Amino acid sequence: MMVIMSSATPTAPEREDFALRLLKGSAKKSYEPVVDIDWDAPLPEGLYFLPPHMLSLYGTPLWERMTDQQRLELSRQEFANYISMGIWFENMLNQSLLRAMMHSSPTSHSTFYELTELGDEARHMLMFGKAIERVGVEPFWPTKRGARRVNAMAMIFRGPMLWIGALVGEELFDAVQRQILDDGDDIQPLVRRVMRIHVTEEARHIQFARDGIRRDVGTLSRRTRLALSNLHGLGASLYFGHFTRRGLYDRIGLDGAEAQRQARANPHFHATLRAGFEPLEAFLREVGLMGPVARRMWAKNHFL
């Protein structure tokens, strides 16, 4: 007689309880952006898409020479850039989650929560795509090679590495979005609505990833731990490079190379990056996963 054995790894009971709590939270408070956002509402004229002081060129000599219209356009492009990056990150995360799920029990609460997270991210990608379309710009999409790299990264993320990758993607965006929301009513209502929905649902994703790391970190071998605590530093140049990509400035008629140079050296922008990295840095330090190489990479790219 053939016996069909399950190769799924059982999940710790505490992880199951945690997942169940998040499942209940998701059932109570989740959004359906297609209907929960008024996509036909007008975009009030003169309102920025991101707070000016968070823009990459804010306070630079170039900024002083830019017209009001150019500053506003830069906020529109930078908003589209943030959420374009959000889409490809969430695509990568969802690919990784699905692959990992083939190795875990399909009946556990943690798998149920991962499926819920997957669904959240699918709706976020749709929400971001619709928002880019609504604000009337082209998305910032990776090149063919870049897209292949995103897909390749999805293949290597698993176990604690998956949760750290998730946090590097989610925590920084979350902190930036909270800064935007804290900034008052001076930005487009559509942007505030998108950020509010995202922050609410991401809070659960971040808790789930943090819990996964806290639970796994003690079981790692010295080598894995060393690798994990330094590999996340690769996120630093990825973020810094994309936040100051030339296309942002080319699109609004600036000298792209010069604008990029000023943005990259901009102390105001560096302060925004540091504030964005703060919660993640504190967490990585708390769990002992802030390695010296990673620290140097984050510092070199002005997140520390």
Ligand SMILES: [Fe+2]
């Ligand atoms: Fe998301």
Ligand SMILES: [Fe+2]
């Ligand atoms: Fe997420």
